[in-house]
Amino acid sequence: MSDVARAAGVSLGTVSNALNKPEIVSDRTRERVQAAIEKLGFVRNDAARSLAAGSSRTIGLVLTDVGNSLFVDIARGAEQAATEAGHALLLANSDVDFKKQESYLDIFDEARVAGILLAPLDASLEGVDRVRSHGRRIVLVNYAGDRADCCSVLVDEEHGGYLAAKHLIDLGRRRLVFAGGPENLRAVNDRRRGARRAVAEEAGRVSLEIVIGRSLNSPEGRRIAGDLASRGRSHLPDGIIAPSDQLAAGMIHELTAVYGLRVPQDVAVIGYDNNQFATEGAIPLSTIGQPGHEMGRVATKLLLEEAAESTGHEHRVLMLEPNLIARQSTVGR
Amino acid sequence: MSDVARAAGVSLGTVSNALNKPEIVSDRTRERVQAAIEKLGFVRNDAARSLAAGSSRTIGLVLTDVGNSLFVDIARGAEQAATEAGHALLLANSDVDFKKQESYLDIFDEARVAGILLAPLDASLEGVDRVRSHGRRIVLVNYAGDRADCCSVLVDEEHGGYLAAKHLIDLGRRRLVFAGGPENLRAVNDRRRGARRAVAEEAGRVSLEIVIGRSLNSPEGRRIAGDLASRGRSHLPDGIIAPSDQLAAGMIHELTAVYGLRVPQDVAVIGYDNNQFATEGAIPLSTIGQPGHEMGRVATKLLLEEAAESTGHEHRVLMLEPNLIARQSTVGR
DNA sequence: CTGAAAGCGCTTACAG
DNA sequence: CTGAAAGCGCTTACAG
Numbered sequence: 001m002s003d004v005a006r007a008a009g010v011s012l013g014t015v016s017n018a019l020n021k022p023e024i025v026s027d028r029t030r031e032r033v034q035a036a037i038e039k040l041g042f043v044r045n046d047a048a049r050s051l052a053a054g055s056s057r058t059i060g061l062v063l064t065d066v067g068n069s070l071f072v073d074i075a076r077g078a079e080q081a082a083t084e085a086g087h088a089l090l091l092a093n094s095d096v097d098f099k100k101q102e103s104y105l106d107i108f109d110e111a112r113v114a115g116i117l118l119a120p121l122d123a124s125l126e127g128v129d130r131v132r133s134h135g136r137r138i139v140l141v142n143y144a145g146d147r148a149d150c151c152s153v154l155v156d157e158e159h160g161g162y163l164a165a166k167h168l169i170d171l172g173r174r175r176l177v178f179a180g181g182p183e184n185l186r187a188v189n190d191r192r193r194g195a196r197r198a199v200a201e202e203a204g205r206v207s208l209e210i211v212i213g214r215s216l217n218s219p220e221g222r223r224i225a226g227d228l229a230s231r232g233r234s235h236l237p238d239g240i241i242a243p244s245d246q247l248a249a250g251m252i253h254e255l256t257a258v259y260g261l262r263v264p265q266d267v268a269v270i271g272y273d274n275n276q277f278a279t280e281g282a283i284p285l286s287t288i289g290q291p292g293h294e295m296g297r298v299a300t301k302l303l304l305e306e307a308a309e310s311t312g313h314e315h316r317v318l319m320l321e322p323n324l325i326a327r328q329s330t331v332g333r
Numbered sequence: 334m335s336d337v338a339r340a341a342g343v344s345l346g347t348v349s350n351a352l353n354k355p356e357i358v359s360d361r362t363r364e365r366v367q368a369a370i371e372k373l374g375f376v377r378n379d380a381a382r383s384l385a386a387g388s389s390r391t392i393g394l395v396l397t398d399v400g401n402s403l404f405v406d407i408a409r410g411a412e413q414a415a416t417e418a419g420h421a422l423l424l425a426n427s428d429v430d431f432k433k434q435e436s437y438l439d440i441f442d443e444a445r446v447a448g449i450l451l452a453p454l455d456a457s458l459e460g461v462d463r464v465r466s467h468g469r470r471i472v473l474v475n476y477a478g479d480r481a482d483c484c485s486v487l488v489d490e491e492h493g494g495y496l497a498a499k500h501l502i503d504l505g506r507r508r509l510v511f512a513g514g515p516e517n518l519r520a521v522n523d524r525r526r527g528a529r530r531a532v533a534e535e536a537g538r539v540s541l542e543i544v545i546g547r548s549l550n551s552p553e554g555r556r557i558a559g560d561l562a563s564r565g566r567s568h569l570p571d572g573i574i575a576p577s578d579q580l581a582a583g584m585i586h587e588l589t590a591v592y593g594l595r596v597p598q599d600v601a602v603i604g605y606d607n608n609q610f611a612t613e614g615a616i617p618l619s620t621i622g623q624p625g626h627e628m629g630r631v632a633t634k635l636l637l638e639e640a641a642e643s644t645g646h647e648h649r650v651l652m653l654e655p656n657l658i659a660r661q662s663t664v665g666r
Numbered sequence: 667c668t669g670a671a672a673g674c675g676c677t678t679a680c681a682g
Numbered sequence: 683c684t685g686a687a688a689g690c691g692c693t694t695a696c697a698g
Binding site: 001002012013016017020044045046047048049050051052053054 | 690691692693694
C-alpha cells in the first residue's frame with residue numbers, strides 16, 4: 001500500500017481512506033489512487049486490515065451438512081444478504097461431527113470474523129459459549145433449543161407436520177400413519193405433534209397411527225412400508241406422512257414396485273424437506289418445503305444488526321413458516 | 334498473548350514458540366504457557382499471525398455448485414487432507430456465477446490463504462492468472478482445459494462414457510442411444526466420445542444413435558424419452574446412456590409411467606454422476622461414479638506439495654478414473 | 667481534504 | 683532453550 005501511496009503521490013492514510021471511505025476523499029485523489037492500484041496490481045492485505053481494524057469483514061457459516069439441500073439454501077440466502085451488506089461469506093462443513101463443529105467455531109473465532117452463523121447439531125453448544133465469551137457475535141440457525149442469549153432463526157416444525165396431515169385429510173384420507181423418524185429428534189417430534197393436532201381437529205373421523213423408526217433414510221422407508229403392506233390390504237392406511245423425503249421415496253418404491261400398490265390412489269404419501277430428488281423420481285413427491293433461503297437471509301440480517309447496535313442489543317428468535325408443496329404422490333396427476 | 338507471557342512468566346516469543354514449535358520449548362515452560370492460556374481463555378489472533386508469518390494456514394476452496402454432490406464429495410476429501418496437514422478448509426460457493434467466482438478468488442487472495450483449490454466454470458480463467466501473478470498457489474479441480482502453469486486434477490470423462498456403453502453392450506443391448514446433453518459441454522463431449530469408442534469396438538454388431546439436447550435436467554429427460562418412445566415400439570432403443578442422473582431419472586419416469594415400458598427389460602438406462610437421488614427413486618439408477626472424495630484429497634496434496642517445494646516446482650495433471658455402478662435400471666433386480 | 671505517527675498482535679531472526 | 687526487538691501492512695484518531 002505504501003507503493004501505491006508513492007505512485008499516487010499521496011500518503012498512506014489517504015490510500016486507506018480512498019479504499020474504505022471513498023466519499024471522504026476528493027475525486028481527483030481517488031482517481032489517482034485507483035490508477036496507481038491498477039498499475040501496480042495491488043491487492044489489499046486483509047490480515048493486516050483485520051488486525052488494524054479489530055475484526056474482518058467476512059462472516060463465517062458453520063453448516064451441519066453441505067450434502068443437505070436445506071443447508072445449501074441457507075448458505076445461498078446468507079450469501080446474498082452478506083454480499084448486499086458488503087461482507088463475504090465463508091462456509092465450513094461440520095459434516096455432522098461435533099468435533100469439527102467446535103474446531104470451525106474456533107477457526108472463525110481466531111480469524112476475528114465479523115460474526116458467525118451456526119446451524120448446530122442437536123448437541124451441546126459449549127463452543128457457542130466459548131466463542132461468545134470472547135465477544136464474537138453468533139446467530140443460531142435451525143436450532144430448536146432455548147437460548148435466550150443468542151439471536152436465532154428457526155422453522156415452525158409443528159406447523160409443518162400439521163400442514164402435511166391436514167393436506168391428506170383435505171384429500172379425503174381417513175386412516176393416516178405418521179411413519180418413521182427416531183423418537184428423540186426434536187424436529188421430528190414437533191412434526192409428529194403437528195400431525196396429531198390436525199387429526200384431533202377432526203374429532204374422531206380420522207385416525208392416526210404413529211410408527212417410530214430408527215433413521216430418516218430410504219432403506220428405512222422401504223422397511224417400514226414393507227411392514228405396513230404385509231398387514232394385508234384391508235389394514236392398510238390410505239395416507240402416510242413421512243418426516244423426510246428419503247423416507248417417503250423409499251416407501252413409495254416398496255409400495256409400488258414390491259407390493260403393486262398405487263400411489264396415491266391406494267395410499268397417498270407426503271414427505272418433508274423438498275429435497276432435490278423429490279421431483280426426480282418416477283412419482284414426484286408431495287412434501288413440506290422449508291424456507292431455507294429466507295432463513296439464511298434473516299439470520300445474516302440479525303447478525304449484522306447485532307453488530308451495528310453496539311449497545312443494548314436485544315436477542316430475538318424468529319420463527320419462519322414452512323409451506324405445503326402438493327405433487328403427484330398425494331394429488332395424482 | 335503478552336498477557337499470557339506475563340502470567341506464565343516468560344517472554345512473548347516463547348509463548349509463540351510454545352504454540353507453533355512446541356518441540357523447541359522445554360516441557361516445563363510449555364506446560365506453564367498452556368496453563369496460562371487456559372486460565373486466561375486466550376485465543377490466538379489469526380490475522381496477526383497471518384500478517385507476521387506472511388500467509389495463513391487456511392486453504393480456500395471455490396466451488397461451482399454446492400448443490401451438486403460431486404462438489405460436496407470434493408469438499409469432503411479436501412477437508413480431510415487439509416486437516417491431516419494442519420490446515421483448515423474454508424468453502425466459497427460461486428453458484429455457477431462467474432462474477433462470484435472471481436470475487437471469491439480475490440477474497441482468498443486478500444486473505445493471503447495458504448493456497449486455493451478451484452473447481453472452475455467452463456469459462457475464462459482470468460482470475461486464475463491474476464491470483465497466480467500475486468504468487469498465490471492454485472490447483473484446478475475438475476477443469477478439462479489446458480493449463481500448463483497449474484497443477485490440476487480431473488476425471489477421465491471419456492473412459493466414463495466408455496464404461497457406460499460397454500456395460501450395456503455386455504448386458505446384450507445392441508441398439509444404443511446416447512441421449513441428451515448440450516453439444517458444447519466439454520465433459521459431455523468426452524463421455525459421448527467414450528461411448529462411440531465402445532461401440533466401434535463391436536465392429537458393427539451394435540448401433541449408437543446420438544441425440545443432442547439442451548440441458549441436463551429431469552424435464553429434459555422426459556422430453557427426450559417422449560420423443561424416443563413415440564417412434565413406436567419397434568424403433569425403440571434397448572439401451573440408453575444419459576450423461577446425467579437427472580436426465581436418466583426423467584427418462585425412466587416418462588418411459589415407465591407414461592409409455593408403460595419396463596426398465597430395464599424393454600430399455601436399460603444408465604446415468605452419470607452417482608448423485609444422491611440415484612438410489613432414491615422407484616428404480617435405483619445404474620450410473621458412473623466420480624471419485625470426488627479422492628479428487629479433493631489429491632488436489633489438496635498437490636497444493637501443499639507446491640507450497641513445500643519453494644523452488645523448481647513442476648506442475649502436474651492427475652487424471653482419475655470413474656467407476657461403473659450397476660443397479661436395477663440396467664441389471665434388473 | 668490530507669499527512670505523520672501510533673498501534674493492532676503476532677512471528678522470526680538474532681544474541682545470549 | 684529463552685528474551686528483546688524489529689517488522690508484517692494496514693487503520694485510525696489527531697493536527698493541520
